[in-house]
Amino acid sequence: MTATYKRYLSKTMSLPNFEDTVPLMITFAPNWPVRTVVFRVFGTALILSSAAMWVMPGASLSIELAAMKFGSSLFFFLCGLALLMMHHADNQPDAYFDPIRRELRVLQKNNRGRPHTILRRSYETLGSARFLERQVELYDVDGSLLLRLPIQSAEIRQALRMQLSGLVNITS
Structure with a gap:
C-alpha cells in the first residue's frame, strides 16, 4: 500500500x-408567523361562535331551525378547529x-x-x-x-x- x-x-x-x-x-x-396568528384568532372566533349560537336568545325553536342551527354550529366548530391546527408545531x-x-x-x-x-x-x-x-x-x-x-x-x-x-x- x-x-x-x-x-x-x-x-x-x-x-x-x-x-x-x-x-x-x-x-x-412556519413561513408566515402573522398568518399563523390570524388563523388562530379566526379559528378561536369560529369555535366560540359555534357555542354562542346556542346561548343567544331566540324567538321560537322549531325543528327545522334547530337542525339548521346544529349544522351551522358543527360547520363553524370544524372550520375553527381546522384553522387552529393548520400550523401546529406537531405538523x-x-x-x-x-x-x-x-x-x-x-x-x-x-x-x-x-x-x-x-x-x-x-x-x-x-x-x-x-x-x-x-x-x-x-x-x-x-x-x-x-x-x-x-x-x-x-x-x-x-x-x-x-x-x-x-x-x-x-x-x-
Missing part, C-alpha cells in the same frame, strides 16, 4: 468522535443533522405519529451554508435555497457550525 492510498483510507474511513459532536434536531418554523417537519453518518435528514410525522424520512442529503452534496442571526440557510450545489431553519440559541448555532465546518462551504 502506498502512503497516498493510506492517507485516502484514513480520511474516508475515519468516523468523527461522538464525544466531540452531538446530533442536532431543528424544527422548521412541522424536523431537520436532523447526524454527525456520525455526516448527513442531513428531514423527518415528517406520518398519520400514526412516527417520523418518516422525506429528504436525506450527505453533507458533501450540500453546496453551502449561511449562518444568520436567528437562522441558517442551506444551499444546493447549483446555488438554489434548499432549507431555511430557525436557530433557537447560540449554542445550537455553534454546534451546527462545528459539525458542518470542513464538509460544507460556510459563508457569513
